[in-house]
Amino acid sequence: MTGPTVLDLRCPRCGAALAGSHQDVVFWCGGCYVPHEVVGERFVERRGNVAQAALRSEKAVVYLPLWAFRVSYAMHWDDREQEALARHLPVVEWVYVTAFELHNASYFGDPGLIFTEKRVRLEAGPPVRVVGCSRSLEEAKAYVEPHLLTIIDRRVDVTGLELSSTIGDVLLWGVPYFDEGDHLRDGILGLKIPSAAVDEVAAIRVLGGAGR
Numbered sequence: 001m002t003g004p005t006v007l008d009l010r011c012p013r014c015g016a017a018l019a020g021s022h023q024d025v026v027f028w029c030g031g032c033y034v035p036h037e038v039v040g041e042r043f044v045e046r047r048g049n050v051a052q053a054a055l056r057s058e059k060a061v062v063y064l065p066l067w068a069f070r071v072s073y074a075m076h077w078d079d080r081e082q083e084a085l086a087r088h089l090p091v092v093e094w095v096y097v098t099a100f101e102l103h104n105a106s107y108f109g110d111p112g113l114i115f116t117e118k119r120v121r122l123e124a125g126p127p128v129r130v131v132g133c134s135r136s137l138e139e140a141k142a143y144v145e146p147h148l149l150t151i152i153d154r155r156v157d158v159t160g161l162e163l164s165s166t167i168g169d170v171l172l173w174g175v176p177y178f179d180e181g182d183h184l185r186d187g188i189l190g191l192k193i194p195s196a197a198v199d200e201v202a203a204i205r206v207l208g209g210a211g212r
């Protein structure tokens, strides 16, 4: 008989205590700044970067996680006309997937999908503490093709489309969000999400409060 797995929440790399909310599956170490994902019964290191804000604000900043997948993909339609239309589509290089718990993401605007569509290129800044993620790498991968399809579908009818994609580099980004009270505004595009739609927002404010 096996008992429940109890993880020692210490960073296997540097020994610092790992803090997170109860639903986190990735813990971003505040000591060595390396994200560690719980896979089975052990920690696996992930590549993490902290994004530099492109906008300015006097508000406190919290850093929320987004997965980023470098993709290459091919689109094929039997319909030559559709295929010809698709040649003019902008090429997506990075697919972003929201890694924190956001309720009604499709209603409020899913940051991962919007960052993908706007073809955001994030610049790495100095490391800070980033809150953990509730979405695992494997769960996030399942959003790569749906995100691509959503974006392609806005320009070309995806009926009959055969999409094949491969994932190259995988990165976890800590994205700066300005805490404006009833909403959080990202420091890259300036999009607002209601604080109430972010699960565990109170814990995030404590854990991810990297200051101004």
Ligand SMILES: [Zn+2]
Binding pocket: 011, 012, 013, 014, 015, 016, 029, 030, 031, 032, 033, 034
């Ligand atoms: Zn560490």
